[in-house]
Amino acid sequence: MTVGIIGGGNFGSAVSKIVGQNIIDEGICKKVNHEQVLMWVFEELIEGERLTDIINQRHENVKYLKGIALPHNIVASPSLAEVAGADLLVFVLPEQFLPRTLAEMKPHIRPGTKAISLIKGLVTDAAGAPALISGLIERELGLGEGGCAVMMGANLAGEIAAGQLCEATIGCKDIETGELFKALFHCSNFRVEVRQDVAGIELCGCLKNVIALGAGFCDGVGAGENTKAALIRRGLLEMRAFCRMFYGDGIEEGTFLESCGVADLVVTCYGGRNRRCGQHFAQQVLEEYETDSDFDTVAPVAETPLTRKGATVVPRRDIDKGSELASAEAKCSAHWAVLEEQLLGGQRLAGLPAARAVQVVLDRAQAVDKFPIMSTVYKIAFESRDPRDIIESIKL
């Protein structure tokens, strides 16, 4: 039985270190007796050398996980066709690359292949209902229902790579397969628990990024620690309500106290990059209110307590609602693009497409009012709502 890792970025490389070392140290189990682990890496040239060659010669991903020695059994490959032939596939790449990647892998998938997704994102079906990424992988690769597990948790990649203790949660319908995947990842400093609530676990991984944008807005408008804790708590309740609304009784209460729930949410709301970019976004919007003559707020900013009710940005121009929103969206998107460039070196912020997908889903379900925090995050991020409204959303 062979293992293939799809994705050789920061998180993928950190995960490869765990998996590779685990196979060397423990043999994992009788089933995974093939020591070599193939890792698909999007090929690029680093000072004239191919990244896959560098990884295979120096055992270091110099671009995405600099300074960390990878185990010798990790073999980088630029060929999706080659890696797709593994028996166990670990998906750890950004959501936006997934459709193309799956299409290219499909002809090379072997019967009986099992997959596990570490991808945080939310896709919607044609009717605007939420769809799981694990389900998308199952369908596109023909793995059958339950053929793709998930793993989520409080897992900042740099700390995993540095061998700091962390926990994760595997969601897998089939307990035996879940235990097999646990054997692949679980070790002294990476503690894994297995549950069957695939939908709840996967959705936690995505929705927490939306709440983290809200936590960043809180920080950006100068809210206190009590307020941020209230946002995190009520955000967790909205995450649970969202899961229950769309996946009903399959959602387990205990999921939200696993690493994928409260722990990942807390890490992301205090340390993650969604929080950080959200803070910068809100700060810059407030600065703009004070200097930009093109915008005004219902109440003058200087006289407005942080917690006043319902002040929203009103462009002075007299334009109709539709084009006003389109203009706000274009302006916001441009603002985010600048932040992604400045703060993330051009990488995409996972919380933004997640917030948008959540809003689409809630809109179709006519349930926006039941999720005041998530929908306020969307409106601040894409409709030029006053970022201070994040505080009001906690009261609703």
Place this chain on the structure above:
Amino acid sequence: MTVGIIGGGNFGSAVSKIVGQNIIDEGICKKVNHEQVLMWVFEELIEGERLTDIINQRHENVKYLKGIALPHNIVASPSLAEVAGADLLVFVLPEQFLPRTLAEMKPHIRPGTKAISLIKGLVTDAAGAPALISGLIERELGLGEGGCAVMMGANLAGEIAAGQLCEATIGCKDIETGELFKALFHCSNFRVEVRQDVAGIELCGCLKNVIALGAGFCDGVGAGENTKAALIRRGLLEMRAFCRMFYGDGIEEGTFLESCGVADLVVTCYGGRNRRCGQHFAQQVLEEYETDSDFDTVAPVAETPLTRKGATVVPRRDIDKGSELASAEAKCSAHWAVLEEQLLGGQRLAGLPAARAVQVVLDRAQAVDKFPIMSTVYKIAFESRDPRDIIESIKL
């Protein structure tokens, strides 16, 4: 119906601002129609003036809540006998002053008086079983069972006083009394929810300080964000297990997702003073390992990864176990006293007596092994255990 606040420190003064303003703004309800709120303040002289006089003349507690205007209906009194005659009593003072305070109040309590405790602490009965502070107040003042409610939550006093949004949880067996107390506190920026799980809510307020010491130890030994999130998550599970072990079926699952549960825990583990002092304590112990020839560790510190197993401090002197522990305890207590003096101006750290009381309780119940985080916090704090063992405790 009159309201009396027992305690005029930092938290008490912040709470008096909420209660006083609420009575002025809302009249609260027909029952609380007496506008004046008496606040018992431990009398002290500030530059020759009595603190109660200063508060009543300047409407500011210049010693404990400087710069915040108190509502004019807050009247400071140095007389416990006078304040004890109120119909609704709000207890908000440090645990260690409670027994003396209750004894002095008892003769002046009127029939039908209701109390609410905001005190975070854990007392033990003669058999070493945990006892609630709300229960102690009920018994000592003869209020009858259910006569004392509790209020806990993510409530840093300075932020409450500044009018920042926060949430709190009231625990009250009797719903009607609970709603009366809610009316006393609930307002636009102080959001209160009422539950009947008095024991769970009160214990959360105390136990979170023990976990926060552990979070401080994590920070002090350089653990990462993933690790700290794992500690917080597993700490929350230990809090729940502790409540269930000693208060059984009365404990509600939902309590731990209220403000008194996850929100207060998060605030305390990121921002509170137990965390801060815990960090300093652990850092100083590690520095001592490197310089003090009187101590040695099982493995040399320099060669020891943060996460190695089971290294504990072994004094080189050949002394028996009992006096070794006594010596460790004396040394640790002295260390904490210095930190309390340096970092808190001599105020006491609530997590320390809580950690000790929890350990006594677990010891008697022969359940220490089921609470690895809380008992490791105790051993690090009072038995000179290596602070890096806090990381191992997360795995147990």
